[in-house]
Structures are given as structure tokens and as C-alpha cells.
Amino acid sequence: MTTSSTGTKDVDPAVREELDRLRDSIDNIDAAVVHMLAERFKCTQQVGRLKAEHRLPPADPAREARQITRLRTLAENAKLDPAFAEKFLNFIIAEVIRHHERIADDTTKSSVSNPTGTPAPTTD
Numbered sequence: 001m002t003t004s005s006t007g008t009k010d011v012d013p014a015v016r017e018e019l020d021r022l023r024d025s026i027d028n029i030d031a032a033v034v035h036m037l038a039e040r041f042k043c044t045q046q047v048g049r050l051k052a053e054h055r056l057p058p059a060d061p062a063r064e065a066r067q068i069t070r071l072r073t074l075a076e077n078a079k080l081d082p083a084f085a086e087k088f089l090n091f092i093i094a095e096v097i098r099h100h101e102r103i104a105d106d107t108t109k110s111s112v113s114n115p116t117g118t119p120a121p122t123t124d
């Protein structure tokens with residue numbers, strides 16, 4: 001899938017080997033990124049629930065500003081474009097805030113329909 005459909009079928013075998021080796025590393029890195037993002041979203045979902053329970057706002061711009069400053073420095077030290085790192089973090093944070101707004105809405109709705117938080121009776 002990663003080799004024959006990319007228009008590089010007839011390349012020198014040594015080049016092919018080097019390309020395959022690099023692409024294997026890229027695939028491993030992409031898998032790590034996905035797993036790390038999944039872990040990050042597990043944490044942010046917990047933050048979202050905590051905020052909703054305590055009526056805290058979904059977004060925290062001061063915290064975001066600190067994270068962006070920190071991430072830009074990390075990116076510079078790692079020779080990654082800091083503007084790209086900032087855009088990437090903002091993209092993730094925007095999604096997190098969307099989740100937090102949804103959690104807050106759902107929490108409000110369930111407290112309106114069940115103001116005392118009484119558990120539903122069991123049927124058996």
C-alpha cells in the first residue's frame with residue numbers, strides 16, 4: 001500500500017530500500033502520534049467533566065497562552081518550525097474546547113431533567 005501506488009515502482013533497488021526504511025519509521029512515528037493524541041484526549045475529557053461539574057468555562061485562554069509560549073520554545077530547540085507547532089496546538093485545543101462545550105451542554109441538560117441527581121430506579 002505504501003509502495004506500489006506512489007509512482008516509485010521503477011526506482012533503483014537501493015533507493016527503494018532506503019525509501020521503504022524511512023517510510024517504516026514514518027509509519028511508526030504516525031502510530032506514536034495517534035496513541036499520544038488518544039492519551040491526551042482521555043485527559044482533556046476528564047478535565048471537561050471536572051469543569052462541567054464545577055461550572056467552569058470550557059476554554060482557559062491564559063493557560064493556552066502559557067502552553068503556546070512553552071511549545072514554541074520546545075519547537076525551536078527541536079528545530080521544528082515554531083509557527084507550525086503553534087498552529088498544531090491551536091488546532092488540537094479548538095477540538096478540545098468543542099468537546100468541553102458539548103460536555104457542559106450535556107451536563108446542564110441532565111441537571112435540568114434530574115435536578116437532584118437522583119439515580120434512575122432499576123427495573124429488576
Ligand SMILES: C=C(O[C@@H]1C=C(C(=O)O)C=C[C@H]1O)C(=O)O
Pocket residue numbers: 044047058059060061063064067092093096097100
Ligand atoms: C484542557 C483544558 O481545557 C482547554 C484545552 C486546553 C488544551 O487542550 O490543552 C487548554 C486550555 C483550555 O482552553 C484545560 O483547561 O486544561
